[in-house]
Amino acid sequence: MQLEFYWDTAGDPRARGKGHGEALANFLEGDLQGSGKQGRAILRAIDRIEAGQLDRWETTGNAYTLTLSPGKASLVNEIDENAKPFELTLAQLKETVADWTAFVDEG
Numbered sequence: 193m194q195l196e197f198y199w200d201t202a203g204d205p206r207a208r209g210k211g212h213g214e215a216l217a218n219f220l221e222g223d224l225q226g227s228g229k230q231g232r233a234i235l236r237a238i239d240r241i242e243a244g245q246l247d248r249w250e251t252t253g254n255a256y257t258l259t260l261s262p263g264k265a266s267l268v269n270e271i272d273e274n275a276k277p278f279e280l281t282l283a284q285l286k287e288t289v290a291d292w293t294a295f296v297d298e299g
Contacts, residue, residue: 195220195288197295205296215256215278219267220292223253231293234258238265238286260285 195209195217205226209217224230230253237249241260249260257268265285269275 195291197292199299205292205299207292212278212280215267215269215275216280216288218269219253219256219258220288222255223258224289224292224296226296226299228293228297231289231296234260234289235286235293238282238289242282 195207195213198206198208200206205221207217207220209215224234234251237246237251237260240246241249241262244262247261251258252270255269255271257270259266259268260282263282265280265282267278267280269278
């Protein structure tokens with residue numbers, strides 16, 4: 193899944209993706225925004241799921257509900273009731289959120 197991170201002319205962090213990456217880009221941009229703190233909270237939750245310390249973890253942001261469980265992550269668009277949930281592996285989400293968090297922290 194190919195995502196592009198960039199800063200817009202107002203200085204806000206943006207993400208762009210195609211196909212399945214579009215939902216993930218929208219989640220990063222709309223729910224995590226410029227918050228490295230929120231990204232790190234998600235990364236800690238993934239670590240706890242992977243270590244078997246949690247069976248499930250969930251958070252709802254501006255537009256999406258993120259649910260973590262062993263082996264997978266699910267994003268549900270809370271604004272578009274016709275949108276299907278987007279699922280990806282914990283490893284995919286972990287890499288993407290880590291990249292986004294590093295991007296916003298550097299900015």
